[in-house]
Amino acid sequence: MQICQNSNCSNPFNSYGNKFCVTCGSSSLDRVFKNRYTIQRQLGEGGFGKTYEAKDADRLDATCVIKQFRPQLQGTAAFGKATEMFREEAKRLFELGENHNQIPRLIAYFEQGNNLYLVQEFIAGETLLEELQRHLFSEAEIRELLADLLPVLQFVHEHNVIHRDIKPENIIRRHTDKKLVLIDFGGAKQITQTSLARQGTGIYTIGYAPLEQMQGYACEASDLYALGATCARLMTGCLPSQDTYGNLFDSLYDVRNASWLWREHLQEKEIKISDNLGKILDKLLKHLANDRYQSASEVLQALNNSAVSNGSVEKTTISSVPTTIISAQPTSIPQQPTPQSHSLENASLSYVLNGHKNVIRSIIFSSDSQTLFSGANDKTIRIWNLQNRSLQSHLSEPGEWIVLARTLDGKTLASGSSDKTIKIWNLETGRKQNVIKAHSDLINSLSINQEENLLVSCSRDKTIKIWQLDDGKLIKTLSENAGFVYTAKISPDGKFIASGGSDKVIKIWQLDTGLLQKLSGSPGFVRAIAISSSLQILASGGFGTVINLWNLRTGQIQQRLEGHNGMIQTLAISPNGETLISGSDDRTIKIWSLRTGELIKTLSGHNGRIFSIAISPDAKTIASAGEDKTIRIYQ
Incomplete structure (x- = not known):
């Protein structure tokens, strides 16, 4: 892929063989973007822009992912607001990736030619969608998935961010350590005191997003719903699809009755799961947000309790809390005892x-x-x-x-x-x-x-x-x-x-x-x-x-x-x-x-x-x- 070197070009990516940029007409084309990134291939495209795989010359040609954000907005005020929000988003993504190794690191953020760009760590591995194409997930694998991903979601939510697009293709099993990595925070939304009370941008994937999110509202329980839908689809192999006319077909969800049919599909396949896990999935997939788990920690607790009831976890208890405060310490600074290195x-x-x-x-x-x-x-x-x-x-x-x-x-x-x-x-x-x-x-x-x-x-x-x-x-x-x-x-x-x-x-x-x-x-x-x-x-x-x-x-x-x-x-x-x-x-x-x-x-x-x-x-x-x-x- 060739890159237009005009810094004001609104879309600098060109196919090989072009003598002039198809966007701005410039004849200045090169392989390197921002004097640093060599674009290898396009990974995806959506309503907000495109995603590319690239090599980073400043990091010994390490593979990275470049996300181009091209908001289709009219007027400088609207674009200015989008830029401001995207910049704040980048700060949050930077903090998440820097502090959790199951979230891709943010390498760079910049603006060029009326476009906004994020450069993120490339995660080498397979998505859960790719794994699903080979086999259905067992109960043990679903439990492992929840145990691995719920702490990541808890961390994200503790940083006041909602992912808004959890699905099998946005979860990668990293080759190096087999840990699950949550990717594609492009639709992530920061929770503020006002954002919970007003309608937001409708970012979601049909078949995974709950009703409140499709209506423009997103909360922690929305991500948990999407995680539950992901589990149901990985166990049954039933994915939503569209026909040539754009009509949605989803055998796993009854739209008229707003109910999930994952139990029926498992029964047809003669697949049995424990009542404990079934109850957890049912609660994750409740139609109303208030009826679901309200935090990832609640789901983890339920998962741990279900493991306890199955005899796989041993719990430790403490005695009741006395009402007295800690006793007074000596008034002078005590001498520290001589430590023993072998202890x-x-x-x-x-x-x-x-x-x-x-x-x-x-x-x-x-x-x-x-x-x-x-x-x-x-x-x-x-x-x-x-x-x-x-x-x-x-x-x-x-x-x-x-x-x-x-x-x-x-x-x-x-x-x-x-x-x-x-x-x-x-x-x-x-x-x-x-x-x-x-x-x-x-x-x-x-x-x-x-x-x-x-x-x-x-x-x-x-x-x-x-x-x-x-x-x-x-x-x-x-x-x-x-x-x-x-x-x-x-x-x-x-x-x-x-x-x-x-x-x-x-x-x-x-x-x-x-x-x-x-x-x-x-x-x-x-x-x-x-x-x-x-x-x-x-x-x-x-x-x-x-x-x-x-x-x-x-x-x-x-x-x-x-x-x-x-x-x-x-x-x-x-x-x-x-x-x-x-x-x-x-x-x-x-x-x-x-x-x-x-x-x-x-x-x-x-x-x-x-x-x-x-x-x-x-x-x-x-x-x-x-x-x-x-x-x-x-x-």
Whole structure:
């Protein structure tokens, strides 16, 4: 394919052999688009534009997907509004792809010649539609599909985005790890307070979209309906079709009675499924949105419960919640016990804590190692007594995506969340003693240096802020970031701050003078950082499956730790600075020697991504938590 080099051309793609652009008449034709992309072939075409496969010269000719958005709108005002909405859409897609490895990454976004373009990661694999052409899906395969895709949908919905076009051809089984990847967010819609109350653009596929979506309204339950329809069609093999006159034919859905006939088709094929799965599919496919599951987490819970009733899952319970708040801690800052490096190597699962109703984002130990604090998307901070393995009390947080930090003396807890504020909690009373209006977007991490009375926060608003802990006064804003800041940690010796985010660069900040050093070489966004002051090593992870160990004296990568099969979400280093613990999307925890890079042990058991790991100050206990809403304690 040839590309018109006129930057004002409204449609620069031309077939080979053309001497002049068929759109603008220019004779300047080349094979490269935007001096970077070589178009290989057209993948698809729809009402909003075309999709192309291309090679990206800036990424070693890696295959990518270019989506051309050509809104058929009249007038500059209408096009300007479409451009603004598409730009906001691109920001959301960027955030989704950067933070979940089952969603294609957004590589670039740009405007040219009255067209808008998205460049996304190419996913090598087969769509479920292609798999369906070879065989019908069994109940076990449908359960695996739901277990794999529902956490992705939950993640998407938690970021206030509705996909609006879930169907077999938009789900790819990736060749490399066999994970299901949700593609084609071109029709995705951001949920706002007003969008739920007004009619939107009708983007849907007949045979998968519920009534409310076809009438211009879309909500989380709309995506869940489409997922249910996908499952029904994969089990029966019945797909909607159109005749030569455009009339729809769908043997799986009775339009007159607004009812699905998937049970009848399974019976005809003499295929049996369990009553539990049947009830789940029936509820997913309810005609009215309010009669369906209202969230992906509800469906996951039903799926897990049905597995329990079949004897395939073992549940752990906790005791009832006492009404007392956490007991007062000593008034002076306690001395940390001398940790034993060998204790973590022998860690094994001791017990599981249940109680949170949504994804757990952050966990930290108390200074005496007897209490654990957890923050979750259910808008609660829970305080666990580890001696009797029960919930001691809880604090209410107005926001989701709760991250935590505490002081060494155990008296003060800081929390940040999607409400963009930092709360300072007095743990002796269980009450907020200060609320800081901190950022203009979601807060991603907090770190405290009690000796210097400092609190450090970082946010999706691309800033790092340093606060006085006692009164919440802003000391300094560090804003030299090109993307979202996902993590900012004060080093254990209190000498510097290390940060990482979507711009792929780790920055070292001097507390008093500002930016000190940049560490480049990460393959993608940096999600987690941990620092060993004793060994002068910084560990980082995020996009990809490799953990990088940086020498803080030279600023170079001194070792790469390989062993995970998923994105690195969280890192923690033992109090003595000798042992690294990592948690990943692959649902495993790995224990490493920082001196040798040796993988010491792998811990498994989680049923979802692991978002947070904490090591007790006495180095005898590891806690992990994440997507499956459980906290696992290893001792």
